[in-house]
Amino acid sequence: MESSSNMSLTNDNKLPLPSPPPFNLRNHISAEPQQRPIWQVIMVVAAGIQFGWALQLSLLTPYVQLLGIPHTFSAYIWLCGPMSGVIVQPLVGYYSDRCTSKYGRRRPFIAGGAVLVAIAVFLIGYAVDIGVSTGDKIGKTSKPRSIVVYVVGFWILNVANNMLQGPCRAFLADLAGSDSSRIRTGNSLFAFFMGVGNVLGYSAGSMTGLYKIFPFTRTNVCDVYCANLKTCFFLAIVLLLSITILALTLVKEDIYQPETVVVGEEQKDTKTPFFSEMFGAIKSLPRPMWILLLVTCLNWIAWFPFFIYDTDWMGSDVYRAKTKDSGLYSGGVRAGVLGLLVNSVVVGFVSLGIEHIGRVCGGVKRLWGGANLLLAVCLGMTVLITKMANDSRHYTMVNGVEVLKPPSSGVKGGAFAVFALLGIPLSVTFSVPCALTSMFSNDSDVGQGLSLGLLNLAIVIPQMFVSLVSGPWDKAFGHGNLPAFVAGAVAAAISGILALTLLPSPPLDVVLTRVSGAGMH
Numbered sequence: 001m002e003s004s005s006n007m008s009l010t011n012d013n014k015l016p017l018p019s020p021p022p023f024n025l026r027n028h029i030s031a032e033p034q035q036r037p038i039w040q041v042i043m044v045v046a047a048g049i050q051f052g053w054a055l056q057l058s059l060l061t062p063y064v065q066l067l068g069i070p071h072t073f074s075a076y077i078w079l080c081g082p083m084s085g086v087i088v089q090p091l092v093g094y095y096s097d098r099c100t101s102k103y104g105r106r107r108p109f110i111a112g113g114a115v116l117v118a119i120a121v122f123l124i125g126y127a128v129d130i131g132v133s134t135g136d137k138i139g140k141t142s143k144p145r146s147i148v149v150y151v152v153g154f155w156i157l158n159v160a161n162n163m164l165q166g167p168c169r170a171f172l173a174d175l176a177g178s179d180s181s182r183i184r185t186g187n188s189l190f191a192f193f194m195g196v197g198n199v200l201g202y203s204a205g206s207m208t209g210l211y212k213i214f215p216f217t218r219t220n221v222c223d224v225y226c227a228n229l230k231t232c233f234f235l236a237i238v239l240l241l242s243i244t245i246l247a248l249t250l251v252k253e254d255i256y257q258p259e260t261v262v263v264g265e266e267q268k269d270t271k272t273p274f275f276s277e278m279f280g281a282i283k284s285l286p287r288p289m290w291i292l293l294l295v296t297c298l299n300w301i302a303w304f305p306f307f308i309y310d311t312d313w314m315g316s317d318v319y320r321a322k323t324k325d326s327g328l329y330s331g332g333v334r335a336g337v338l339g340l341l342v343n344s345v346v347v348g349f350v351s352l353g354i355e356h357i358g359r360v361c362g363g364v365k366r367l368w369g370g371a372n373l374l375l376a377v378c379l380g381m382t383v384l385i386t387k388m389a390n391d392s393r394h395y396t397m398v399n400g401v402e403v404l405k406p407p408s409s410g411v412k413g414g415a416f417a418v419f420a421l422l423g424i425p426l427s428v429t430f431s432v433p434c435a436l437t438s439m440f441s442n443d444s445d446v447g448q449g450l451s452l453g454l455l456n457l458a459i460v461i462p463q464m465f466v467s468l469v470s471g472p473w474d475k476a477f478g479h480g481n482l483p484a485f486v487a488g489a490v491a492a493a494i495s496g497i498l499a500l501t502l503l504p505s506p507p508l509d510v511v512l513t514r515v516s517g518a519g520m521h
Contacts, residue, residue: 040175043247063229067127067150068142078308080155082463085456089162096167104253106171113164114244118237120160123153125217125230132221174253201232202341208334225330285454289440291502293458295368295495296433300462302375302492303429305470305484306422311336313481317386318407318415320393328404335412339419346423347430354431365503368432371425372496378422379489383482385414436503 064077092109099105123130131146132138211217211227214234218227285293315321315332350357354367361367389411395402406412437455470484 040251043243043251063124063226064147064150066225067146068140068144069147076467077151077154079464079467080158082460082467084155084158084162085460085463088159089166089456092163093166093170096170100255102255104255106167106174107248107253109163109167110171110244111248113160113162113167114240116156116160117164117240120153120157121233121236123149124157125233127153128221128226129219138221171251171253175251198344198347199341201236202337202344225333286440288504289437289454291498291504292433292436292440293454295372295499295503296455296458297462298491298495298498299372299375299429299433300459301466302372302379302488302495303426304463304466305481305488306379308466308470309481309484310340310419313382313386313485314339314415317382317481318389318411320389320404320407322404328406331406335415339416342416343419343423343426346420347427350424350427351431354427363505364432364436365499365505368428368436368503369496369498369500371428371432372492372499374421375425376489376492376496378418378425379485379492381414381418382485385411385418386482388414 069077096105096109099108101108127146127150128136128143130149131143134145136143136145207228208224209228211224211231214231217230217234218224222230311333314336315329319328319332319335321329321332358364358367361370389407392408392411394405394408396405433455466484470487473483473487
């Protein structure tokens with residue numbers, strides 16, 4: 001960023017001194033980073049693997065309801081994710097750029113984030129055990145002490161994820177240097193490993209006997225579902241810490257040396273305040289960037305309800321389970337996790353062919369607009385599938401008691417089709433907005449780093465909004481998932497229309513080149 005003042009510094013003899021040079025982090029490194037071998041890039045990318053995040057998305061909303069948190073309030077717990085994205089992620093990114101540790105700029109934050117993740121998932125997995133040992137009653141629907149432990153662990157986990165993922169991406173850029181080919185390769189690898197992490201996480205979450213690997217996880221207060229969750233998190237801890245230790249041990253960093261300006265006989269470090277940069281960037285945004293941020297906001301208002309309630313929708317609405325502690329509900333959750341696994345596979349394949357799809361669609365604005373309209377259709381289909389599940393429910397007699405059977409294969413097939421189709425717009429959401437942001441920022445005075453930071457705000461602020469309103473919204477319309485899905489479908493439709501009508505039409509080759517190097521959020 002350029003200096004906000006045109007005034008020159010003066011010394012005691014009133015002789016003008018040159019103003020500080022424009023802020024450029026590359027000027028602060030002792031030397032231009034040497035070309036790193038690709039294995040080092042792979043190690044850093046793997047350190048940010050998405051295994052634990054996939055478990056969080058797929059299993060934790062049902063788990064909080066098993067702890068006794070009402071469906072209406074479960075969305076409030078997810079506030080910590082977007083809130084940490086607004087506060088923690090920009091601050092960690094800003095200060096990791098300027099960290100003067102002898103261990104490097106990024107590695108201390110990556111190490112701290114990995115340790116916090118391990119602590120957080122331990123608290124989440126043992127929330128019930130800790131709660132009962134401190135006074136919760138076995139067999140009671142509500143477990144207040146368990147809920148407190150869980151919420152603390154969940155907030156730590158979201159802070160840790162932001163503390164880990166951002167510096168990993170920045171470290172990746174550091175290793176790539178100015179080699180645009182290496183940057184695209186690194187980002188492609190980042191997207192690949194995130195997909196691998198999702199597949200591993202969703203696969204682990206769908207297994208019913210995984211707890212047998214660590215039999216001690218099942219206790220008199222922790223049933224099979226709870227024990228499976230513990231086991232998944234133990235595997236996540238081992239995987240994350242192993243890869244992180246290897247990456248931080250084998251991949252070295254250049255040391256950051258702050259630039260100094262001589263004023264008289266004193267030396268002062270040049271610093272650029274973070275918030276002044278952010279506010280200045282907002283003021284100078286071009287009109288296309290404002291439209292992009294608006295479309296992104298609406299897009300994530302559509303996505304976030306499904307991210308929160310997808311597996312709960314399968315257990316409560318598709319499998320029609322009346323109680324959260326029933327085997328039928330757990331079966332629905334596992335089916336939902338398998339749906340997410342299918343979704344991740346589709347995302348991976350579509351991402352590989354997104355350049356060709358963009359050319360077939362005739363432009364990136366048509367690609368993004370069409371993807372948002374498809375998202376609206378898929379969210380609307382959840383209403384139809386839920387109605388089919390309700391109309392086709394059937395019962396069987398078990399020990400003289402009438403028991404609801406799982407849904408028919410047709411209903412389950414329709415639900416899996418929704419998960420699979422959603423992989424198409426999700427792959428577009430993970431790539432096109434970043435590419436457009438990068439291109440629009442080149443045509444303005446706003447740097448790409450700050451522009452991507454503003455794009456992140458357009459993603460996390462809608463998540464905060466959804467977390468706040470989806471609970472009361474569902475309560476007003478019958479304590480279900482469908483009201484939030486329908487609201488999301490409307491937001492997605494508006495987002496698609498705005499993308500098709502208001503977004504400018506950038507050169508396709510330029511955008512698709514940037515898309516090939518864009519990673520996931």
